[in-house]
Amino acid sequence: MTDYLLVTIISAYILAIVAPLVLSSRALLFSALLGAFGSLVVGIAAVTVLFGAELALRVNMTAVYGGLSLNIDPLAAFFLLLTSVVGVVVSVYGTKFIKQNENPRRLAALGNLFLLLLFLIFSVDNSLEFLFVWEMMALSTFLLINHNYGDGKVNRAAWLYFVAAQIGAVFIIVAFALLYSCYQSFDFSVYRLALIDSKTATAIFTFAFIGFAIKAGIVPAHGWLPAAHAAAPGNISALLSGVMLKMALYGLIRFAFQFCVFDSYAIALVVIGFGLLSALYGIYSSIREREIKRILACSSIENMGLIFALIGMALFYKILGYNQLAVLAFAAALLHAFNHALIKSSLFLCASTLIKQTGQGNIEKLGGLMKFFPKLGWTFVLSGAAICGVPLFNCFISELLMFKSIVSLTTVLPNAVGKLLALIALFVFAATIALVVVSFSRLAGVTFLGTPRSEYPRFSNCGKLLLVPPQLLLAAALLIGLFPGAVGDFFAAVIDKMQLFDLPSSAALVGYFRLYGGVGVFSTTLPLLLIIAFAYLVMRLITRIGGKRPVVEDETWCCGIVPDKNMQYSARGIAQPITRAFSCGFSNRCKKCRLDIVERLSGWSAAVRRMQNGNLHEYVAYIMAVTVILLIVIVFI
Amino acid sequence: MSVFLNIVTAVVIMATTPLIIGIIKKLKAAMQNRQGFPLCQAYFDIWKTLHKSEVLSKRTTVVFRSAPYIYFAAIFAAAALVPLFLTAALGGEVFLLVGLLATARIAMVLAALDTSSAFAGIGAERELFFSLLLEPALLIILFSKIYCGSTDLALLATAQLHAQFDLQNLLVAIAFFMLTVAESGRIPVDNPDTHLELTMVHEAMLLEYSGKRLALITWAAQIRQAIYIILFAQIFIPWQLWQEPNLLGYLSVLAIKILLTLGLLVGAETMTNKMRVFRVPGYVGVAIALAIFSIFIQ
Numbered sequence: 001m002t003d004y005l006l007v008t009i010i011s012a013y014i015l016a017i018v019a020p021l022v023l024s025s026r027a028l029l030f031s032a033l034l035g036a037f038g039s040l041v042v043g044i045a046a047v048t049v050l051f052g053a054e055l056a057l058r059v060n061m062t063a064v065y066g067g068l069s070l071n072i073d074p075l076a077a078f079f080l081l082l083t084s085v086v087g088v089v090v091s092v093y094g095t096k097f098i099k100q101n102e103n104p105r106r107l108a109a110l111g112n113l114f115l116l117l118l119f120l121i122f123s124v125d126n127s128l129e130f131l132f133v134w135e136m137m138a139l140s141t142f143l144l145i146n147h148n149y150g151d152g153k154v155n156r157a158a159w160l161y162f163v164a165a166q167i168g169a170v171f172i173i174v175a176f177a178l179l180y181s182c183y184q185s186f187d188f189s190v191y192r193l194a195l196i197d198s199k200t201a202t203a204i205f206t207f208a209f210i211g212f213a214i215k216a217g218i219v220p221a222h223g224w225l226p227a228a229h230a231a232a233p234g235n236i237s238a239l240l241s242g243v244m245l246k247m248a249l250y251g252l253i254r255f256a257f258q259f260c261v262f263d264s265y266a267i268a269l270v271v272i273g274f275g276l277l278s279a280l281y282g283i284y285s286s287i288r289e290r291e292i293k294r295i296l297a298c299s300s301i302e303n304m305g306l307i308f309a310l311i312g313m314a315l316f317y318k319i320l321g322y323n324q325l326a327v328l329a330f331a332a333a334l335l336h337a338f339n340h341a342l343i344k345s346s347l348f349l350c351a352s353t354l355i356k357q358t359g360q361g362n363i364e365k366l367g368g369l370m371k372f373f374p375k376l377g378w379t380f381v382l383s384g385a386a387i388c389g390v391p392l393f394n395c396f397i398s399e400l401l402m403f404k405s406i407v408s409l410t411t412v413l414p415n416a417v418g419k420l421l422a423l424i425a426l427f428v429f430a431a432t433i434a435l436v437v438v439s440f441s442r443l444a445g446v447t448f449l450g451t452p453r454s455e456y457p458r459f460s461n462c463g464k465l466l467l468v469p470p471q472l473l474l475a476a477a478l479l480i481g482l483f484p485g486a487v488g489d490f491f492a493a494v495i496d497k498m499q500l501f502d503l504p505s506s507a508a509l510v511g512y513f514r515l516y517g518g519v520g521v522f523s524t525t526l527p528l529l530l531i532i533a534f535a536y537l538v539m540r541l542i543t544r545i546g547g548k549r550p551v552v553e554d555e556t557w558c559c560g561i562v563p564d565k566n567m568q569y570s571a572r573g574i575a576q577p578i579t580r581a582f583s584c585g586f587s588n589r590c591k592k593c594r595l596d597i598v599e600r601l602s603g604w605s606a607a608v609r610r611m612q613n614g615n616l617h618e619y620v621a622y623i624m625a626v627t628v629i630l631l632i633v634i635v636f637i
Numbered sequence: 638m639s640v641f642l643n644i645v646t647a648v649v650i651m652a653t654t655p656l657i658i659g660i661i662k663k664l665k666a667a668m669q670n671r672q673g674f675p676l677c678q679a680y681f682d683i684w685k686t687l688h689k690s691e692v693l694s695k696r697t698t699v700v701f702r703s704a705p706y707i708y709f710a711a712i713f714a715a716a717a718l719v720p721l722f723l724t725a726a727l728g729g730e731v732f733l734l735v736g737l738l739a740t741a742r743i744a745m746v747l748a749a750l751d752t753s754s755a756f757a758g759i760g761a762e763r764e765l766f767f768s769l770l771l772e773p774a775l776l777i778i779l780f781s782k783i784y785c786g787s788t789d790l791a792l793l794a795t796a797q798l799h800a801q802f803d804l805q806n807l808l809v810a811i812a813f814f815m816l817t818v819a820e821s822g823r824i825p826v827d828n829p830d831t832h833l834e835l836t837m838v839h840e841a842m843l844l845e846y847s848g849k850r851l852a853l854i855t856w857a858a859q860i861r862q863a864i865y866i867i868l869f870a871q872i873f874i875p876w877q878l879w880q881e882p883n884l885l886g887y888l889s890v891l892a893i894k895i896l897l898t899l900g901l902l903v904g905a906e907t908m909t910n911k912m913r914v915f916r917v918p919g920y921v922g923v924a925i926a927l928a929i930f931s932i933f934i935q
Contacts, residue, residue: 367753368696368753370698370699370700370751371698374698374699377698378699381700381747385740385743388739388743389736389739390736390739390740390743391714391733391736391737391740396736399732399736400730400732400733400736403732403776403788404732404788407780407783407788416933419932419933422780423777423780423929423932426773426776426777426780427773427777427925430772430773430776430777431769431772431773433739433772434739434768434769434772434773435769437739437742437743437765437768437772438765438766438768438769440743441743441746441747441750441761441765442765444747445746445747445750445751445761446750448700449698449700449701449747449750449751449753450696450750450751450752450753451696451753526640527640527643528714528733530640530644531640531643531644531647531713531714531717532710532713532714534644534647534713535647535709535710535713535714536706536710538648538651538713539706539709539710539853542687542849542852542853542856543687543849543852543853545684545687545688546684546687546688546689546849547688549688549689549690549691549848549849550690550691551690551691551692551693551848552690552691552692552693553692553693553694553695554692554693554694554695555694555695555696556694556696556697556752556753556754556845557694557754557844557845558754558755558756563696563753563754563755565753567753567754567755568750568753568754568755568758569750569755569758569759569761569762573758573762574758574761574762574765576762577762577763577766577914577915578765578766578769580915581766581915581918
């Protein structure tokens, strides 16, 4: 039965890729629905693995597909579940969205190819196949980012992505090659035995970490990410941010907890350090951006940073032997990855609808959109609230777990080092979540509230198919936030099945997920809801005092002047005190605080290029200089 | 039904808050050789505002109109976590308190940006700027109290039963006091009493509100101040006396501690000048540094 699931998935996707290319553009709807169906079956397969009696689902389809062996283990199944949720929603969104783009048939085919590759990357069980799919993924992503290739910016972003992806791939290939040289095998199941000694494992993990960090956009290798996510078509940006970045996380977890087992915690501290750095720097750069999709992409850097820091903490606790805390940090990482996939996809889908409707994504020229698209507006504002970590939404739960795992750092190392570590981690974490509030209040406030800052074209009807998908994601996010107890049980079961830690995780986790002291699945958030309900009653009572009073609508008071659209605060203005106080310059071009390695490299290579200017006289001068230097060296040494 | 205790806490704080504000105003007037308002003036103000009719800007959307309710509900829920009676169902997770206060802040900032008024904009901008400094400071200062125990406010407060008033506790207390001054919008950081909108932070965001919505926001903002004051009294003033077994003794010690805090606040406000907005990072930095020192002293 399970073979049929896999065959169904692959054939649905292949049909969805071929249909728009071969048939007329009328097949677009068919293709998008097939993509959605394929993603749905991926979800079913993932749930089968996570809940089914059999833990591994090994299918060798040599006869049909020529040597492709797929094996979905619980870790892969978790990521497939995430892929499936986002994939279904984005495919449904695509039914209408793809038609609004140039060259829709190509976009539809490539989008479905991307979904197929996402499915394969999590389910292959062999390093050669993994690398093959990984490279195919880089190529298809390049084509997708470059979809509007007429635009020079888009072109540059796509190439930047491709170069970054290739550099990352080199490190990953080296890591796998080293593994092969240790085991003489390409099979993941052999690697899982983790027989190599600690030093070699550390070396291999270092390579893998660099490779996956580049793929995840960890600072300082993040330069490609905002550009690429902003350049891609809207539905693809949602997949890139929501799912593709998690691919790097998946690889990192495989290497950190399964393939390489090492006993020095220094490297875990490095992972934590890079994660925290990306978190802070990513969100800080988002408050300097003005393009809506770039802001969202910068926030993805931040979230990947938080997740990497959590993985680092899980590793740290595991190496020191605190399995209970390791499970806590690991669960927080997985939950945050899931939350980020839901919320960021929702935000990207809203943003792409908005850009299609208004014709631009520069928030300095938007404003007041809540009045034109109230439904889009509240979906966006609530998704923003969710990502800010407002209680009763999903990200609050994962941030709370992260807070707990940071605070526990001192119980592990009760000396000055531990205190210092916990302090730095806590400070960066707190500053990050405060900056997230700044960033999203600014984004939502400037885009959707206030007075319009430019003349909008006449809006077409937004359409349910563009609105419902992000709302579905938001609803899922809200469900996670409202029932953390059930989510905790689910995660405990899933992590137990992954068998990465030596202890049954349910014991470690359940207490942390039963958040507000409640017992039972439904009562975890019940106390808080009761208090809020009571607050509502109190408000009703208070406003009853004084009876019903007339409510008049009038102009905003602004010292007697009718406020102009230019008098309200701009996106730049809101960020100004922060950028000024932290003296990193006001402009986006501030060189001092650019951590971006890609920009640095291109700056250096420009300097080197100045030497190669094709001027014959200069080349003669170089030869002359070299001769003189050589003579001096020979004479004096 | 121990949630009941949470709700009772919130209601008690809500009901007594205008009185606390009245005491602060009265003490301040006394220090400035003035007669001052009656003690219950804050109640009268809210009562009067509730009887006013309301003007809403026609530029605003549902965000502006619903923000006061979200603001009030979030702060009411935050007040329910305060360890006034030392034990409750929602024990008072520190991070939940921070999250609820952040929710209130988001609601207010979005409402301010919704009015498209420049004054509200400057208030929102500064509120976000301060929040960026104050939120890490709050977490670090509380962390310096909790770093080897639970993150539960109620447990934190009961742990003070056996605390000594040593150098470490003194430093943290000073740090949290500085934070209380900043968060309650008092003089070195913000000035709610001026007639110039440009010098205000919190009040500038409310300029567009009137009538019942204004009453809700004013009351909630006062509760927010009271939360910090009570947290200071309960967690940062270790006082052996409150081991009194009977409720009356406990409450009177609590009242004395709160009065002491109010006196300190008024003193700080009267003796200092308002500082420039860009001096605030340094001010909060000092608070954070004190908390960090106290952690390493142990």
